[in-house]
Amino acid sequence: MDAHGPLCVGIDPHQQLVESWGLPYTLAGVERFAMTCVEAFGGQVACVKPQSAFFEVFGSRGVALLERVQSGLRQAGTLTILDVKRGDIGSTMTAYAEAFLGKDRSDAVDAITVSPYLGYGSLRPALDLAAATGRGVFVLALTSNPEGASVQHARGAGGRSVAGEVVAGAAADNAAARESGRLGSVGLVVGATVGTAVRDLGLDLTSMGGPLLAPGVGAQGGTAESLRQVFGEALPQVLASSSREVLSAGPDVPVLREAARRTGRQMRALVALSG
Template sequence: MTPSTAVGSFAERCRLLTAGRGPVWLGVAPSSRWLTEWELPDTVPGARRYCEITLEAATGLLTGLKVQTPFFLRFGTAGLDLLAWYARAAGEAGLLVLADAKIGDADDTMRAHADLYLGPGSVVGADAVTAHAFLGLGSLGPLFTYAAGTGTGVLVLVRTSNHAATEVQGAPHAGGGTVAQALAEGLTRLIEAAGWERAGPVGALVGARPPESHDLVGRLPYGVLELPGLGRPGRTVAEVVGPALARTEPLLLPVTTGALRHGPGVARLRASLARWQEDVRTAFPPSQQNVDTGINDFRDDPVKRPA
């Protein structure tokens, strides 16, 4: 976790950092594909070098890193050690870390997932983790409670962007609407019941495209909101950020392929990230460029410029 963990919750730390650096995060994926494209060996040492490059490119520029945990865990215990090292190094560099683990289990085992991923007392030490509610939203209760007590966060997958998700997340719900809509509304009710409307531990991920994205975001007024899609073929910046134009809670906008393809040179990767920051900033009207989402005018901030 970051040195700023004394600053309240994950949502508060996210708000604090995005106020100066904007909401663009780097998606970190030391997969066979990216190690090969960067001419690195598909080994733990190769993955560590990949991590060193991404960390150097993001430090002082971005709010945080969205780390795809399976690409570390595929190396076994050595990969878990690398993941824990990376999260610790990122925290020491002033970056937030979201462990994209997509965890979900029965409620009596969710605490074990928290012990693995969340907070300074865990194995990994991430600031937040992604989770799914396929076993029921109530099954995530112990994870939410743990996050609330440790100043960490949980982003619940309300609607993911993969093509296969539609048959489940877009299916009719017994209570009306779609499964994704019901989950969004359930999250909002849970947050209100717990008193977590402002800077609470629970946030959401919405990867749908318009008009569904606008509908779902409208049902999620609280918590950190992740909107994936930057850099993906056929998706514009305006489309990705459009649903959040009127939102005041912190945003998390990860970019993976759209930035990583400019590596492995640190300067080019950093310059690409700076361009994404500017593209996101200009996608918002001037009246929205200084709200709590972190869409700020950072053109004159020297740490926002590529090294």
């Protein structure tokens, strides 16, 4: 993040976007799209976030392509957050954690997204494996979609919101790292367009002590102003994720790279202003 600014560029090869690059929406077309992204962004941005669903839709051959994307990004020295939103319990959660964060895997990623519908504590195998391997998890906390509030704003017996429980869990897991002045291995996903929800729910994202992945910057409506409104003093922890705005500049590698640089500069300026 110091070298390249707080921008995470998504690789979201959905049909409309792939076709807008003049490519067929086939496995071969998606491969061309994804490997162009690896070429354009590898070594150029802080972080790249492939969306697993757009590879899984092509079955095991799509997952094999995703592994090649991950290897390519790793070779280029770029951090990879794999957006998989897995969530389960016990030995099943352990298997998901091993699948993406296992220490001996050649195709491991630097972090994954996870979903806490089964409770923050159900994610323990992934939280612990990430800490043990120097990797990370981003737990869904507050999402921007209109249906998200029905779950995330709901309040438990103690009066704390569901999102608040997730923030508290992450804060506890990050406490040791925070005391030594580092960001912890447990990050949160908080949408760039959730408006005043962080404040309304009384969430303390600064003390949470981990990185904040903020999807929705750019084409989905998130702006510098909305980031400031959502995150306030926690802005220096934010890794802003933009997919469509950068990807729609394709398919030329230099143009894609310039779009990522431009968006990255905007994000860096914003975070600097907040300091």
